Amino acid sequence: MLPVMTANTSFRNSGGVLRHDGMLWKPRPGTSSIPEDFIEARATFRAIAAEIHWNPWVRDDRANEWEQALQIMGEWQRAEPGHRQLTEAECEARWKHDDEDVRQKLDARRQRFERERSHYDPDRAQSRLHLIELQSCLQHEQAELSGLRDKASSPAIPTGRSAERIAALENEVGEIEGQIAMLEATVGDPETVVDAHGRLPRDRREITLCLYSIHRTTRVRELRAQLADLSANLKAAQDKSRRIECRQLLADATGELEALLAIPRLAVDDMCSECATPAADHGWVARQTAGPCPAWPGWAAKMEKVRTIIERAAQRERPVTEPAQASQPLAIIASGLPITDVIARLEELRQEFPDAEVRRGRANRWELWPRKKHQPDTAT
Numbered sequence: 001m002l003p004v005m006t007a008n009t010s011f012r013n014s015g016g017v018l019r020h021d022g023m024l025w026k027p028r029p030g031t032s033s034i035p036e037d038f039i040e041a042r043a044t045f046r047a048i049a050a051e052i053h054w055n056p057w058v059r060d061d062r063a064n065e066w067e068q069a070l071q072i073m074g075e076w077q078r079a080e081p082g083h084r085q086l087t088e089a090e091c092e093a094r095w096k097h098d099d100e101d102v103r104q105k106l107d108a109r110r111q112r113f114e115r116e117r118s119h120y121d122p123d124r125a126q127s128r129l130h131l132i133e134l135q136s137c138l139q140h141e142q143a144e145l146s147g148l149r150d151k152a153s154s155p156a157i158p159t160g161r162s163a164e165r166i167a168a169l170e171n172e173v174g175e176i177e178g179q180i181a182m183l184e185a186t187v188g189d190p191e192t193v194v195d196a197h198g199r200l201p202r203d204r205r206e207i208t209l210c211l212y213s214i215h216r217t218t219r220v221r222e223l224r225a226q227l228a229d230l231s232a233n234l235k236a237a238q239d240k241s242r243r244i245e246c247r248q249l250l251a252d253a254t255g256e257l258e259a260l261l262a263i264p265r266l267a268v269d270d271m272c273s274e275c276a277t278p279a280a281d282h283g284w285v286a287r288q289t290a291g292p293c294p295a296w297p298g299w300a301a302k303m304e305k306v307r308t309i310i311e312r313a314a315q316r317e318r319p320v321t322e323p324a325q326a327s328q329p330l331a332i333i334a335s336g337l338p339i340t341d342v343i344a345r346l347e348e349l350r351q352e353f354p355d356a357e358v359r360r361g362r363a364n365r366w367e368l369w370p371r372k373k374h375q376p377d378t379a380t
Contacts, residue, residue, distance in 0.1 A: 017079045026079035033072045041072035054265040056217055057224065109203075116198035124186065126297060128193045129274070131183040133296035138176045140284045140338075145169040201273035209268050211276035216260055223257040284339050291339065302343045309350060313357055316371065329367035330356055342366075 018025045018035045025038065033041075044065055052059045059066065086094070148166050187193065191201050230253055234246040263278075272279045274295035283289030292299040331349050333342060349356065349368055361367035 018076075024079040025076045028075055028077055031075040033075050037072050038076050041069040045069040045073060054213070055220075055261075057221060113198035113203075116194045116200075117196070120194050120196050120198065122196075125193055125195060127183050128187045128190045129293075129295055130297050131180060131187050131190060133292065133298050134176055134180050134183065136282060136292065136296075137284070138173065138180065141169055141173050141176065145173060202268060204273040205268045205271040208271045208273065208276045209266060212266070212271065212278070215276065216263065220257065220260050223253050223260070226253050227257070286335070286337075286339065299339075302339075306343065306346060309346065310358060329359075329361070329369050331368040332361065333366040333368075335365050 016026070018038070020035075020039055020042070027033070027038075048058060048062050048066055048069075145166065148162055148169065151162070194200055195204065227250070230246065230250040234243065234250055237243040237246045266278060270278050270280070272282060272293055274293050277290055277293070281290040282293050284292065294300060294303070330353050333345050333349075337345075353368055355371045356368040357371050359367050359369055
């Protein structure tokens with residue numbers, strides 16, 4: 001019987017047997033690699049294989065390591081007594097069995113959807129979304145309240161104003177908690193609420209995770225391809241303004257790429273069930289999150305109001321000639337404010353300046369300007 005070597009045994013073509021990962025291995029005749037090489041190759045292969053599910057470009061970046069690992073792994077064979085590789089016919093049979101198993105699971109899934117469609121309750125489904133929205137609002141209000149209490153978020157606010165804001169937030173938190181309690185009684189377990197197609201939230205999260213993964217992969221590949229061109233454009237830029245522009249484009253693309261690469265591998269439960277966005281990215285501060293979910297009822301209603309305001313402004317008659325623009329806007333809404341504050345401010349300004357135009361200003365702020373009027377036609 002051949003001696004069994006442990007993973008840290010060092011030998012070269014000794015005819016020994018290596019026990020690794022619960023399996024026995026031995027070098028093929030003429031092999032030059034040692035057990036440590038084989039173990040490292042398997043670790044490299046498995047690490048790359050695991051990573052390419054979330055970061056598929058790694059397969060190209062580490063192509064040399066991948067090929068080298070395959071070569072070394074091919075120099076070793078299983079050493080269990082009586083072990084043999086499956087024949088081509090046996091592999092085909094196993095694959096056919098696996099395909100049939102997948103088909104049966106998909107059929108059972110479709111049948112479940114069809115059964116659950118009759119349980120769809122639009123009011124309960126809407127209440128579930130409202131509940132999720134309020135839970136997010138509560139989390140935001142509680143975080144702001146905690147910051148005010150320990151003066152971490154706004155140390156410069158005068159004590160009197162801080163106390164007023166704390167009192168207002170405490171009242172808001174109480175109201176939200178009351179609404180949540182009522183909705184929880186109506187909705188029950190949110191994870192059991194089916195949509196019009198009979199799908200549970202988890203079923204939809206599987207879809208949104210797939211869509212998000214595709215978008216992320218596509219965008220990363222696009223940005224990686226763009227970086228070389230952007231760097232070349234920066235080097236080739238002659239005048240100062242062009243260099244500034246190229247440098248900014250490169251910085252923006254680099255920042256976006258780094259942010260995408262930093263996203264850890266997500267699971268189904270990490271996703272929003274209503275849109276292709278990680279649930280943790282939904283929130284109420286634009287600088288820190290991707291914003292509320294478009295499916296949340298309260299937020300959807302506010303966005304419809306904003307959309308109406310903007311559409312009305314866009315549908316107004318365009319002036320034949322533009323008068324001299326006022327030197328200062330009527331009002332400014334700075335960027336980085338909570339969404340609720342932006343909506344409230346827009347409502348106030350609409351009452352005060354019903355005919356004003358909304359324009360994009362510097363630093364991503366919104367500016368309100370007097371509406372441009374028609375000049376009289378003086379043609380003869």
